[in-house]
Amino acid sequence: MKRILLKIAYDGTNYCGFQVQPNGITVQEVLNRAVSDLTGVPTKTIGASRTDAGVHALGNAAVFDTDARMDGSKYAFALNARLPEDIRIVGSREVPLSFHPRYTTTVKTYEYHILNSRFPDPTKRLYSLFCYYHLDTGKMREALKALEGTHDFRSFQSSAETRPDKNTVRTIYRAELISEDGPADAFRGMMTVRLCGSGFLYNMVRIIAGTVIDIGRGKIPADAMPGIIAAEDRGAAGPTAPPHGLVLKEIRYPELDAE
Amino acid sequence: MKRILLKIAYDGTNYCGFQVQPNGITVQEVLNRAVSDLTGVPTKTIGASRTDAGVHALGNAAVFDTDARMDGSKYAFALNARLPEDIRIVGSREVPLSFHPRYTTTVKTYEYHILNSRFPDPTKRLYSLFCYYHLDTGKMREALKALEGTHDFRSFQSSAETRPDKNTVRTIYRAELISEDGPADAFRGMMTVRLCGSGFLYNMVRIIAGTVIDIGRGKIPADAMPGIIAAEDRGAAGPTAPPHGLVLKEIRYPELDAE
Numbered sequence: 001m002k003r004i005l006l007k008i009a010y011d012g013t014n015y016c017g018f019q020v021q022p023n024g025i026t027v028q029e030v031l032n033r034a035v036s037d038l039t040g041v042p043t044k045t046i047g048a049s050r051t052d053a054g055v056h057a058l059g060n061a062a063v064f065d066t067d068a069r070m071d072g073s074k075y076a077f078a079l080n081a082r083l084p085e086d087i088r089i090v091g092s093r094e095v096p097l098s099f100h101p102r103y104t105t106t107v108k109t110y111e112y113h114i115l116n117s118r119f120p121d122p123t124k125r126l127y128s129l130f131c132y133y134h135l136d137t138g139k140m141r142e143a144l145k146a147l148e149g150t151h152d153f154r155s156f157q158s159s160a161e162t163r164p165d166k167n168t169v170r171t172i173y174r175a176e177l178i179s180e181d182g183p184a185d186a187f188r189g190m191m192t193v194r195l196c197g198s199g200f201l202y203n204m205v206r207i208i209a210g211t212v213i214d215i216g217r218g219k220i221p222a223d224a225m226p227g228i229i230a231a232e233d234r235g236a237a238g239p240t241a242p243p244h245g246l247v248l249k250e251i252r253y254p255e256l257d258a259e
Numbered sequence: 260m261k262r263i264l265l266k267i268a269y270d271g272t273n274y275c276g277f278q279v280q281p282n283g284i285t286v287q288e289v290l291n292r293a294v295s296d297l298t299g300v301p302t303k304t305i306g307a308s309r310t311d312a313g314v315h316a317l318g319n320a321a322v323f324d325t326d327a328r329m330d331g332s333k334y335a336f337a338l339n340a341r342l343p344e345d346i347r348i349v350g351s352r353e354v355p356l357s358f359h360p361r362y363t364t365t366v367k368t369y370e371y372h373i374l375n376s377r378f379p380d381p382t383k384r385l386y387s388l389f390c391y392y393h394l395d396t397g398k399m400r401e402a403l404k405a406l407e408g409t410h411d412f413r414s415f416q417s418s419a420e421t422r423p424d425k426n427t428v429r430t431i432y433r434a435e436l437i438s439e440d441g442p443a444d445a446f447r448g449m450m451t452v453r454l455c456g457s458g459f460l461y462n463m464v465r466i467i468a469g470t471v472i473d474i475g476r477g478k479i480p481a482d483a484m485p486g487i488i489a490a491e492d493r494g495a496a497g498p499t500a501p502p503h504g505l506v507l508k509e510i511r512y513p514e515l516d517a518e
Binding site: 009010011056058076080085086087088089090091118119120121122123125126127247 | 268269270315317335339344345346347348349350377378379380381382384385386506
């Protein structure tokens with residue numbers, strides 16, 4: 001028995017999110033079929049991150065177990081021949097049988113893309129949020145900086161999460177804005193909010209993006225972020241930005257890299 | 260009567276090209292419906308560039324005539340309310356009634372996007388050609404340089420064009436490769452072939468892109484381009500690159516800009 005770790009990229013536009021669910025086609029369902037077809041044995045994968053409908057990934061992760069003798073590195077090409085073009089395996093390797101993609105310490109990087117311009121770009125519409133309002137990058141950077149460190153991020157958790165005893169403390173290593181600077185009344189073109197952290201609560205990146213955009217527009221003061229965190233109340237933060245601007249860029253497992 | 264010039268952006272993925280045709284839905288057909296709906300009068304637009312099925316545009320152009328009194332600059336927002344999200348009007352203005360978008364001197368810019376990497380990126384698959392082969396950017400730049408100037412570009416015209424007396428002389432002002440350089444055996448990520456010229460023959464940009472990629476791969480020698488031009492024979496050039504990597508970036512009308 002071997003455990004294989006897959007690095008998965010997908011365009012989330014046409015899927016009801018990553019995780020298998022009864023209401024529609026998901027990335028994991030398509031992936032499970034491809035793995036089962038390749039190995040000849042009905043196989044279920046275990047995913048690292050349950051991205052929402054419409055959210056994209058360049059580096060989600062999943063594992064499955066198999067008795068097949070194929071080398072771990074070969075699965076990427078073998079599975080891609082059995083997957084649609086909007087799902088690609090971009091890396092595969094054998095990992096210890098004890099490895100679990102969700103219960104292992106990770107460093108996750110998410111990016112939220114914002115197209116800040118007078119007119120939308122139809123070729124970017126499925127992969128960025130179009131924002132017609134002028135955004136003050138200085139204010140956005142100040143707000144993002146306040147998120148760095150270990151905090152209780154309850155204010156940035158979807159109100160659909162109802163378990164009051166859930167641990168909502170997370171660490172954000174870096175929260176940055178990738179954008180050209182310039183006069184506050186100029187459009188920026190494509191901007192990226194990049195968050196790198198130990199883990200994220202449900203909808204956390206989208207709520208942070210929505211809050212930071214409202215700060216850039218001037219709807220929320222630039223220095224409000226520490227107070228929003230301290231409130232520990234979803235109502236204190238801004239709106240949840242829509243899913244299509246979000247991409248799960250990378251999941252790193254330091255203990256695997258250290259081998 | 261007024262003549263209105265529209266600047267049009269679209270994602271060509273779901274259209275059978277720009278120009279109205281009986282076999283499927285086109286960008287122009289959708290645009291004509293929106294203009295007719297807005298003005299209340301059945302109206303046909305005249306397009307500048309008949310992009311192929313799957314080709315994208317950020318700056319195609321079209322004109323229509325109307326007796327409506329609305330200011331020319333207002334049409335962009337008014338039409339966008341009547342158009343699907345994959346077609347956007349990104350500028351509108353009144354032009355002289357004598358202005359014709361195809362019979363006026365233009366400077367057109369096309370870009371061909373190539374994703375040069377080990378694995379494809381599903382979120383880029385509809386807007387770039389995936390190329391797994393290492394590409395030598397020095398050779399590609401040398402080949403592109405040879406295209407600059409006024410030449411008979413018959414070698415880069417689709418063999419579907421059968422009129423032997425057609426004038427195939429065009430001027431390319433700039434032919435450049437936008438890419439990171441580095442060792443010849445490294446992947447480049449996203450690369451762009453950018454061509455700026457007085458006009459282009461049918462499939463000319465895609466045949467140039469296909470030829471330059473073959474030169475980058477080493478299938479065609481780097482110094483072959485002058486001979487390919489001189490041959491005046493479609494058979495001398497490389498393959499026609501697929502449509503989805505191509506975007507019509509901009510059409511400039513110097514005589515309008517000079518007003």
